[in-house]
Amino acid sequence: MSSTVSVFKPDVFAGKVAFVTGGGSGICYGIVKQLMAHGCNAAIFGRRQKNIEDAAAALSKDTGKKCIGISGDVRKLDTLQEAIKRTVAEFGRIDFVVAGAAGNFLSPLAGLSANAFKTVLEIDTLGTYHTFKATIDELCKTKGSILAISATLHYTATPLQAHVSAAKAGVDALIKVIGVEYGPRGVRANIIAPGPIAGTEGMDRLMPKELVAEHTRAIPLQTYGSIDDIAQAATFLFSPGAKYITATTLVVDGGSWHTSQSVGGSGVYPDAFLPGGEKAFSKL
Numbered sequence: 001m002s003s004t005v006s007v008f009k010p011d012v013f014a015g016k017v018a019f020v021t022g023g024g025s026g027i028c029y030g031i032v033k034q035l036m037a038h039g040c041n042a043a044i045f046g047r048r049q050k051n052i053e054d055a056a057a058a059l060s061k062d063t064g065k066k067c068i069g070i071s072g073d074v075r076k077l078d079t080l081q082e083a084i085k086r087t088v089a090e091f092g093r094i095d096f097v098v099a100g101a102a103g104n105f106l107s108p109l110a111g112l113s114a115n116a117f118k119t120v121l122e123i124d125t126l127g128t129y130h131t132f133k134a135t136i137d138e139l140c141k142t143k144g145s146i147l148a149i150s151a152t153l154h155y156t157a158t159p160l161q162a163h164v165s166a167a168k169a170g171v172d173a174l175i176k177v178i179g180v181e182y183g184p185r186g187v188r189a190n191i192i193a194p195g196p197i198a199g200t201e202g203m204d205r206l207m208p209k210e211l212v213a214e215h216t217r218a219i220p221l222q223t224y225g226s227i228d229d230i231a232q233a234a235t236f237l238f239s240p241g242a243k244y245i246t247a248t249t250l251v252v253d254g255g256s257w258h259t260s261q262s263v264g265g266s267g268v269y270p271d272a273f274l275p276g277g278e279k280a281f282s283k284l
């Protein structure tokens with residue numbers, strides 16, 4: 001992960017504990033690393049035992065804080081409940097929860113079986129609910145905060161992503177209600193909606209290489225984001241600076257969802273919108 005200079009004090013999260021599903025790789029690995037770099041300990045949760053244990057060891061080594069890796073499946077509430085017991089036994093508390101485990105593949109509706117649709121909803125939406133259910137009592141004790149990693153693809157009708165769009169729309173709705181219902185108990189709940197982020201397995205697998213240049217042109221900031229961009233946003237949302245922010249979404253996408261489908265409906269950012277392109281309008 002390329003890391004930018006942090007605007008946060010290095011010990012802003014000293015004494016805190018994070019629990020992160022999907023923390024063994026990709027965006028959520030970047031988030032937990034950034035949280036630990038600011039002083040907290042962590043537990044990461046994922047399906048592949050060796051992977052999650054190796055990731056935890058690397059996080060501990062790189063940050064000098066303690067991370068434990070726990071294997072389980074967000075589709076199974078009991079595995080999350082066991083993980084929370086272990087995390088509390090190890091660290092005594094949980095302050096920050098990231099619901100980041102997700103499943104994705106491209107498929108037209110015509111090729112999507114009922115089980116395929118159900119599988120993604122179970123990982124993303126039910127998994128986020130399970131994560132909430134397993135951690136909320138601990139978060140009420142610490143007046144902690146929960147963050148879901150959603151997406152922007154369901155803001156417009158994204159082809160080949162009906163299953164993921166339905167799942168992420170459910171995640172967004174769930175988190176907002178958690179924010180509203182648990183606000184009076186001091187718990188905040190928010191969403192980060194990443195746009196196109198380079199260096200993730202999901203993006204490498206799902207975005208055909210030959211479309212990257214054209215896709216990048218559809219982004220107002222003209223570049224893919226980095227894992228660090230998402231980690232910085234997460235650090236802010238868990239920080240005391242965000243203490244009045246709940247039940248909302250922080251979109252971190254270079255402005256791309258505004259243009260990816262809507263500019264001429266083509267997914268391409270026209271030359272006329274780039275610097276110097278205004279000349280095209282002067283003829284009007």
Ligand code: HXC
Nearest residue numbers: 102103104105106107111112113114115116119202203206
């Ligand atoms: C159609 C598919 C399919 C595909 C799986 N299925 N892949 N259908 N096209 N490409 C169907 C299977 O045939 C099966 O249905 C059902 O989905 C369940 O598949 P399993 O392989 O049995 O499930 P499982 O082993 O639990 O795997 C879950 C998974 C898998 C989501 C399908 O891809 C996975 O675990 N991926 C790793 C996590 C991941 O994707 N991370 C990336 C997140 S990136 P049938 O009917 O045959 O039983 C992200 C943002 C990316 O979220 C944004 C980019 C634009």
